[in-house]
Amino acid sequence: MRKYINTFWLSACLILMSTLSVLITKRYFSQSSVITIQIDYQAYSDEDLTLYWNTSKGIHPKNYLTQTTSIKKNKYSYSLRDADSLIEIRIDPDTGFILAHINEINITGLIQPIKINDFSNVKSNGLIITKNNSGYYIQRQVNNYDPNFTITIPPSVRQVNHQLLTIDVILYIISLVFSVLLFLIFKTKLLMMLEKQSLNKISLIFVFISVISSYWINSVLKFYKAPASIENRKLADKPETDSVFHKSKLYFANYTTWFNDHFPYKSILVHTNSIFKLNVFKTSPMPNSMFIGKNFEFYTSNELLRDDITGKKRLTDEEINYMYGVTLSKKVFLENQNISFYLTIPPSKQTTYQNLLPDYLSLQLKGKKMGLQFIDRLRKENATFYIDVIDLLNERHKKYPKEKLFYKYDIHWSEWGAFLGYQKLINTINLKHPFVGKALNFNEVDLKIEYSNDADLAKLILMQNEFKKERYIFTPKIKDTITETMINGITQFPIFKHYNPHGKGKLLMFRDSYTEQWRNLIAHHFKESVFIWDPTISQKLINEYKPDIVIQENCEMLLFYLFNAVQVNEQK
Numbered sequence: 001m002r003k004y005i006n007t008f009w010l011s012a013c014l015i016l017m018s019t020l021s022v023l024i025t026k027r028y029f030s031q032s033s034v035i036t037i038q039i040d041y042q043a044y045s046d047e048d049l050t051l052y053w054n055t056s057k058g059i060h061p062k063n064y065l066t067q068t069t070s071i072k073k074n075k076y077s078y079s080l081r082d083a084d085s086l087i088e089i090r091i092d093p094d095t096g097f098i099l100a101h102i103n104e105i106n107i108t109g110l111i112q113p114i115k116i117n118d119f120s121n122v123k124s125n126g127l128i129i130t131k132n133n134s135g136y137y138i139q140r141q142v143n144n145y146d147p148n149f150t151i152t153i154p155p156s157v158r159q160v161n162h163q164l165l166t167i168d169v170i171l172y173i174i175s176l177v178f179s180v181l182l183f184l185i186f187k188t189k190l191l192m193m194l195e196k197q198s199l200n201k202i203s204l205i206f207v208f209i210s211v212i213s214s215y216w217i218n219s220v221l222k223f224y225k226a227p228a229s230i231e232n233r234k235l236a237d238k239p240e241t242d243s244v245f246h247k248s249k250l251y252f253a254n255y256t257t258w259f260n261d262h263f264p265y266k267s268i269l270v271h272t273n274s275i276f277k278l279n280v281f282k283t284s285p286m287p288n289s290m291f292i293g294k295n296f297e298f299y300t301s302n303e304l305l306r307d308d309i310t311g312k313k314r315l316t317d318e319e320i321n322y323m324y325g326v327t328l329s330k331k332v333f334l335e336n337q338n339i340s341f342y343l344t345i346p347p348s349k350q351t352t353y354q355n356l357l358p359d360y361l362s363l364q365l366k367g368k369k370m371g372l373q374f375i376d377r378l379r380k381e382n383a384t385f386y387i388d389v390i391d392l393l394n395e396r397h398k399k400y401p402k403e404k405l406f407y408k409y410d411i412h413w414s415e416w417g418a419f420l421g422y423q424k425l426i427n428t429i430n431l432k433h434p435f436v437g438k439a440l441n442f443n444e445v446d447l448k449i450e451y452s453n454d455a456d457l458a459k460l461i462l463m464q465n466e467f468k469k470e471r472y473i474f475t476p477k478i479k480d481t482i483t484e485t486m487i488n489g490i491t492q493f494p495i496f497k498h499y500n501p502h503g504k505g506k507l508l509m510f511r512d513s514y515t516e517q518w519r520n521l522i523a524h525h526f527k528e529s530v531f532i533w534d535p536t537i538s539q540k541l542i543n544e545y546k547p548d549i550v551i552q553e554n555c556e557m558l559l560f561y562l563f564n565a566v567q568v569n570e571q572k
Helices: 002-028 166-196 199-221 248-262 265-281 303-310 317-335 370-381 415-432 456-460 513-525 539-545 556-563
Strands: 035-043 048-054 064-068 075-080 088-092 099-108 114-116 123-125 127-132 135-140 148-152 290-292 298-300 340-344 445-452 469-476 483-486 496-499 506-510 528-532 549-553
Touching: 035 048, 048 075, 064 075, 123 127, 123 483, 127 148, 298 456, 303 556, 317 340, 317 370, 317 556, 340 415, 370 556, 415 469, 415 513, 469 513, 496 513, 506 513, 506 539, 513 528, 513 549, 528 539
Parallel strands: 340 549, 506 528, 506 549
Antiparallel strands: 035 075, 035 099, 048 064, 048 088, 088 148, 099 114, 099 135, 123 148, 127 135, 290 298, 445 469, 483 496, 496 528
């Protein structure tokens, strides 16, 4: 019996050594899964040409490669590893560049090679792109310090081509032979060790070493790559090694924080728990963060919205009076500068689709929800003032009942819901400011459908690959020459500026994530449109941009941001 047990452990050691050797070979020698991006780019001065990439986790400042261009060279190749799902690439010319010529971009290593030679419709920031007989010229706009353009990879070809090449097979065989030889060299010593120790002790040591070393083995070999963080915060950075000597206590505290934030197997546990609870019990894996309604609809468990649904929280008269006073003060502040003020509150999924809430929550619905309490006060208090409030909370999806106003696995409203909200917004502004024109109708936009794995509630439980977001992309058929500038570069909350030479007036909009779909639509109605991802109106920004119209968009789940008054006398 002992002989068979020892044979088992020897076999386990052989398998472990063979696996490690194959992983090492795959990590450091095999090249079959590399994505190569070749850019045919003619610079007119020496500069840095930087490539960023998005593998469904967003474009991150650390995911980039840079090459120095030369006027004598016109082809630049970038090799991406560990990019199993390439969503888009972003090309950043040097901040000081003036003019360059780009002919085409070739991408190989995906399941289908891609050649891009039409740059007329790419999303650009701070660039003027013009075509001539030999290709496209890109020119930096004045006073823009982060010029770039982004190319989206078609969904059908985003996966890496993991074709097994002859060199891979040869390297794998060599690595296996090496591991067998290494095993035979140490076989005798291993047998002696196994004979002296008990089975339980050997098992415990083997499991302990395997588990405790797996993290550091993975940090070198990277055979498992954890999904990008879905937490709405900056994760801890790894502490500098030199601080271990002169600040040892702080170093180990920071190292513990970093380890907890970046421990890759945390996502395995979350994903496994999600699969088990969803498939077996049909319940939410994270009931404090999200819950599941009828038709398997995902809802956020945002505390404010949950209390609003159950009737646990209702606005008091004092709160309503304060919010009304703050809103009125914003209107007066802006009107004193001849600026029109509009407030709009997009509804939550809980408000729009109450019929899909779980029965135990539906039974608790009572009283008027907080957003409607506030809107009713505005309507009752002053009819003239109420005209400047675009009420989206009372809207119902009547015109297009077959289309969903909200994503099934996401907090936000879909492009259909956003489009209906945009129409109500622009047509209301048009009543007092005819120069903005009428809102576009559905027959004035082109529609295409995309599927992505960035549904936020699905990402929360690490099941974004199983529950994808179905996006309806509306593109106006009117081909205005609108240019877009992103002021802050790659930041969490950039400021977007749109310029439309055919429009009139200037718009400044304070907003949140709900209105990302509004930007390319609203830009057709104004000469200049500035979108600030911050719900708090700032005097500094008012003075800087000098708008004709200010819109404050504040989604229902962030209702209490309406307590924020105008920021005045700010530090320069």
